[in-house]
Amino acid sequence: MKINEARIRARLEAITNLAVTEEGGMMRLALTDADKAARDLLKGWMKEAGMDVKGGDLGTMLGILPGSDQDALPIGIGSHMDTQPNGGKYDGLFGVMAGLEAVCTLADNGIITKSPLTVINWTNEEGARFVPPMLASGTVAGNFEVEWVYNRKDKDGLTYVDELKRIGYMGSMSNRFIKAKAYIEPHIEQGPVLDLEGYQVGIVTGALGITGLDVTIKGQANHAGTTPMGNRKDALVTAAEAMLELRKKTIEYGDPAVITMGIISASPASKNIIPGEVYFSIDMRHDNDTALTALEQDAIKIIKNICAQNGMDSLIERYWRADPVHFDERTVTAIETAVNRLNLNAKKITSGAGHDAVFISSIIPTGMLFVPSIKGMSHCPQEETGWEDIVTGVEVLAETIVELDK
C-alpha cells in the first residue's frame, strides 16, 4: 500500500518542533504542557481520520475506528508520546504516528477491517518524570495499582493525578485497552543491530529480562597522603576490580547478555580522601530466564569474592526484576508474513529495552516491529531513523493489520 509520505512527515514534524532543547533534543516529559500540546495535535488528527477519541483513567489516549464486524475484537496499534529529557525524535512517537498513518492508509485504499482499529498513546512510558516507567500499560496489565500510580510524584513533588487533571486528559477506567485480538507496537530499535547489519525491519520476538542491583562497597575512608598503599581499604579500587570482572563474565554469557553500571558515586567524595564507600548500579539483561538468574548469581558471587579478598563488606540489593518476555507466535507470524509480502530485508530480534508492549503482552496477543536507529543512538538528540525506513515501517504495519484482520 502506498503511504502518504507528505502527511506523516508533516505530522511528525509538527510534534518534533513542539519542545526542542538547545542541543536539538526532545523535551516532552509526561503530562507537561509540551505533552498536552502533542496530545491536542494527535486528538485533532484522530478526529480528522474519523476516529472516536477516548481516554483511559491513566491518561492513555485511544482513537477508535469502527470495523465492519460488530462482534470482532479490536486490533490495537500504538506506543507513547512522552520523551526522555533531551530525548530523541522518534522514540515512542514513531509508533503512535505509524499507527495513525497505517489506519489512514487503509482508509485511503478503501480497506475497511472487520476489527475496530485502536490507535493508542500510552502515558509515562519513559519513567523520566514519574518513576517507574510504563506506568499506564503496567497498570492496565495488572502490575500497578491505580491509586499508587496517581500518587507518584515528579522531582518537584507534583503528583501524576494532579498533572493528568491539569492538562485535561483524565479519562475513565472503562476505556482501558484490556481485551483485543492483537496489539502491535512499532518502535525504533534504539540499538545498532539493524543499521550495522543492513536490515530494513526488525521482527521482535520478545524482550530481554532485566535484573537491577544496587551495590554498595564498604572500605575505609582515610587520608590520601598519609595512608601507604599497603594500608588502604579503597572502596573505589575494589569497585573498579568488580566492574571489570562483571563485564568479563557477562561477555562470557554471549549475546544478548548485557551489563551496564550506569551510576557511580564515591563517598566522602573529596579529592584528598580515600573513598570509604562506593555505590554503583547494575542493570543486567538476557532473553533466557535461567541464564539471567545465573548471571545475577554470578555477579553477586564476583562482588562478594572481590570484597572478601580486599577485606571489605558489600551490600547488594535487587531493585528490579523483569522476566524475559516471548511475544505471541501468531502475531509475530503476521508481521513476518507482511514483511515477506513486501519483500523486505528483515531480522528477528529481541528487544533490549522495556516497552508498553512488554507489559501488554501478558494480557493481549502482542508483537512489535522495529525500524533501524542510525548507529544505534537512543535517548539523545542524535537519535535518528532514515526517512525511507519510517515509511517502510508504516507499510509493514498496514500489511500486518490486514493480515491480523483475516
Add this chain to the structure above:
Amino acid sequence: MKINEARIRARLEAITNLAVTEEGGMMRLALTDADKAARDLLKGWMKEAGMDVKGGDLGTMLGILPGSDQDALPIGIGSHMDTQPNGGKYDGLFGVMAGLEAVCTLADNGIITKSPLTVINWTNEEGARFVPPMLASGTVAGNFEVEWVYNRKDKDGLTYVDELKRIGYMGSMSNRFIKAKAYIEPHIEQGPVLDLEGYQVGIVTGALGITGLDVTIKGQANHAGTTPMGNRKDALVTAAEAMLELRKKTIEYGDPAVITMGIISASPASKNIIPGEVYFSIDMRHDNDTALTALEQDAIKIIKNICAQNGMDSLIERYWRADPVHFDERTVTAIETAVNRLNLNAKKITSGAGHDAVFISSIIPTGMLFVPSIKGMSHCPQEETGWEDIVTGVEVLAETIVELDK
C-alpha cells in the same frame, strides 16, 4: 619537664565539646561561629599565660610571650583550629594546644627563653570551607595574594573577608609571622605508620609533593538494553581499567608513592544508560620531585593508552602541583635531640599531608613532630590519639623549644 595533664586535657575538651556532629565528629569550619568560640577560648588562655594576643590580616591568631633577649628572633609553635566537616578531634587543634601547653610548662618550670615564644593558630588550613587549603600560611609565605584570599567564597557565597570581620578576628598585616628563628608544628600523623610500628613520636623530615589531575573519559552514552557488549563505548568500564593500572603503577614506585581517586561521577547517570562520560580525580604524592614528575607522566600515558585502545578520548587537566618539601636540618636535629633526651621511640617520617608548616618552611626554618593516630584514622570522627602520646608530644615540644633557644 612535667606536663600539667589536667590543664591541657580540660582545655582540649573545652574545645572538642564546642560543635560536635551526631556521629561525634568536629564541625568547626573556618570563620564560623564554632571557630570563633574556639578562638575566644584560646585568646583567654593565651592572656592567662601572660601572652600578648595579636591578629594577622588573614585572621591568624598569635599569642606572644616575651623572651629575655630583646634582639632574639621568636620561636613559633602552632597549627590550626579549623576542622573538616565531621572531622577529627586533634587534627590541627593538638598543635595549637601543645604550643600553648609547652609555653605554660616552661613558665611552670621557671624557664624564660631568650627568644619570644609565639603560639599560632593559622586560619583555614583545611580548605574545607574556603578552597584551597592553608590560605593564611600560604599568603604569609607569598603563595597567594591577600585580596584574592579575601574574595574566596564558601558554598553559600559568603566571602572570607566578610566572615573574618563578622567573627571579629580581622587583624593587621604588620602582625604576619614572617621572620623567626624557627617554626615548629606538632600534629597528629593522620596515617597509620607510628601506631602500627609502635613509635611514640614521628620526627618529620619533610612533606610529600602532590600532583592533582582532573580526568574526563569520553565514550558514548547509549541504551543499556539495546546495545550489545561488542558495540559499547562504556566510559565507566574504561575508567575502571585506567584506575586499576594507575594503582598498579604507583605500587611499582614503592613507598612513599601514593595515588587516590577520591571523586568519580558518570554521565548521564541513569541506571539504564551506558555512561558516555566519566570524571574522576587523581591525587598523587611522592617525596622525590623527579619521581613525582615521572609518576604523573606515567599516569597520563596509562590513561591515554587505555582510552586509545577502547576508541575513546580523554581530557586530563592538572589542578594542583606542590613540590616535595625538605625541612630545615638544624630544626629537625633539635627535635631529634629532644626526643633522644627523653629516651623516646621515634621514627623519621615524611608527611603525606599538607600542613601550614609546608608553606612556612619556605620563609622560616621549620620542623614538625607527629604523634600517633590510632589505626591512622583521619578527617573522620574515629580519629584518635592516645592520651599518653599527647602528653609525650607536649614534652618533646617543650624540650625542642629549649634546644632551639640555645
